[in-house]
Amino acid sequence: MGRTRRKGDIMKVLGQSEGNGWILYNADCVDVVSSLKDDSIHYSIFSPPFSSLYTYSASERDMGNSKDNDEFFGQFSFLIKQLHRVTKPGRLVSVHCMNIATSKVKDGHIGLKDFRGDIIREFERLGWIYHSEVCIWKDPVVAMQRTKALGLLYKQLCKDSCMSRQGIAEYLCTFRKPGDNPERVGAPNRVRFDNYIGDNAPQRTPGDERYCIDVWQRYASPVWTDINSSDTLQYRSAREHDDEKHICPLQLQVVRRGVELWSNPGDTVLSPFAGIGSEGYVSIEMKRRFVGVELKKSYYDQAVKNLRAAEPGKGQLGLGIT
Numbered sequence: 001m002g003r004t005r006r007k008g009d010i011m012k013v014l015g016q017s018e019g020n021g022w023i024l025y026n027a028d029c030v031d032v033v034s035s036l037k038d039d040s041i042h043y044s045i046f047s048p049p050f051s052s053l054y055t056y057s058a059s060e061r062d063m064g065n066s067k068d069n070d071e072f073f074g075q076f077s078f079l080i081k082q083l084h085r086v087t088k089p090g091r092l093v094s095v096h097c098m099n100i101a102t103s104k105v106k107d108g109h110i111g112l113k114d115f116r117g118d119i120i121r122e123f124e125r126l127g128w129i130y131h132s133e134v135c136i137w138k139d140p141v142v143a144m145q146r147t148k149a150l151g152l153l154y155k156q157l158c159k160d161s162c163m164s165r166q167g168i169a170e171y172l173c174t175f176r177k178p179g180d181n182p183e184r185v186g187a188p189n190r191v192r193f194d195n196y197i198g199d200n201a202p203q204r205t206p207g208d209e210r211y212c213i214d215v216w217q218r219y220a221s222p223v224w225t226d227i228n229s230s231d232t233l234q235y236r237s238a239r240e241h242d243d244e245k246h247i248c249p250l251q252l253q254v255v256r257r258g259v260e261l262w263s264n265p266g267d268t269v270l271s272p273f274a275g276i277g278s279e280g281y282v283s284i285e286m287k288r289r290f291v292g293v294e295l296k297k298s299y300y301d302q303a304v305k306n307l308r309a310a311e312p313g314k315g316q317l318g319l320g321i322t
Contacts, residue, residue: 014297017304020311022280022290026300029272029293030075033082041086041291042183042267045258045279047096047250048076050115069113073122079272080126086270089179092131094258095119096250098170101149110150110163116171128175136254137225140167172254174262185264193219197256198226219257227253233278233306249275255282263288277303284310 015026025032049063049072063075083093100113107113120130144152144167151165186192193215196202202214218226232249255278263269265287271279274292276299283290284307292307294300 015300017307019308020284021288022284022292022307022311024274024277024280024292024294024300024303024307026295026297027293028295030078030082032293033079033086033270033272036082036086036270036291038085039088040268041083041270042088042091042288043259043263044083044087044093044270044272045096045255046094046271046273047275048119048273050098050100069115069118073118077122077126080123080128083270083272084127084177087177088181088183089177090181092174092176092262093123093128094172094174094262095123096170096172096254098168101147101168112165112168116173120173123173123175127178129178131174131176133174133222134172135223136170136172136227136251137223138167138169138229142229143167172258174258183264183267185262192216193260197260198224198253199228200226219261224254224257227251233276233281250278252278252282255279256286259283259286259288274303275299277306280307281310284312287312 012031013025013027017024063072087093097116097119100115102109102111102113104110124130140152143149150156151163152167153164157164191209191212193212196215196218198218202211202218204211205214229251231252233252234249259269259282266289268289268291269279269283271290271292274280274294277292277294280290280292280303290307292303294303
């Protein structure tokens with residue numbers, strides 16, 4: 001389908017739910033983000049469909065329902081443009097992603113696709129500044145047990161190590177909209193990083209300032225080795241017996257670090273691929289407003305439950321995004 005929009009040019013909201021400081025749409029993310037005000041979003045964090053790796057639904061508007069990388073990015077580019085329009089100057093978008101293993105059946109060879117690099121190049125092409133990147137360590141033993149990837153098998157190492165490879169890491173790639181940020185994050189005179197997010201927290205020393213510096217040094221590392229891969233909303237939320245399992249829920253610790261680093265309490269956080277609500281759950285928990293979009297009905301229904309569970313008991317937060 002190339003660089004043309006999928007069928008149906010009129011925004012169709014299949015469902016909509018609101019709560020204290022959040023709103024979630026069951027709709028096409030490009031349609032919803034296109035309807036938001038210019039310069040209305042402080043920060044976005046999300047995990048997009050990994051090109052054509054998984055098909056989440058049969059909908060023609062599902063970006064995961066793409067035949068190849070070219071078709072995926074032909075659709076994803078529309079969202080990147082709209083994210084640029086709605087994001088405040090000087091503010092950020094974080095994209096959780098990983099490179100994709102190829103297969104002989106689908107691609108004609110065994111190797112890797114540089115999906116992370118494709119995302120970076122597309123954001124830069126559409127006017128974003130490539131701001132930062134962190135590599136999130138993944139246990140290769142767990143990946144081997146889950147995927148049975150040829151390159152991770154010990155027997156392949158013994159047979160012919162030229163087909164052996166390392167595990168596939170995850171990344172949090174962050175992009176900045178050009179311009180001066182009118183609302184400084186963390187300023188003025190607010191203590192940052194006094195509550196460590198992740199496993200194996202640094203030891204507290206007398207005085208918050210020293211501890212905050214220790215925490216910042218951990219966050220500033222280009223490789224995060226202390227993210228608990230099982231700390232996802234899937235395992236923490238109260239799910240009904242027949243609720244559908246989300247294929248790759250984003251780790252809550254990754255979301256918390258992004259939200260803590262790059263937004264203020266009261267800011268509006270956007271996730272155009274809300275899934276079961278991980279980014280929204282964390283945003284509400286950390287006293288941010290949240291706007292989310294999820295096309296798949298079963299994920300949307302579960303996300304609504306999760307966002308309601310995270311709601312503060314008192315006070316109302318307006319959104320002001322439309």
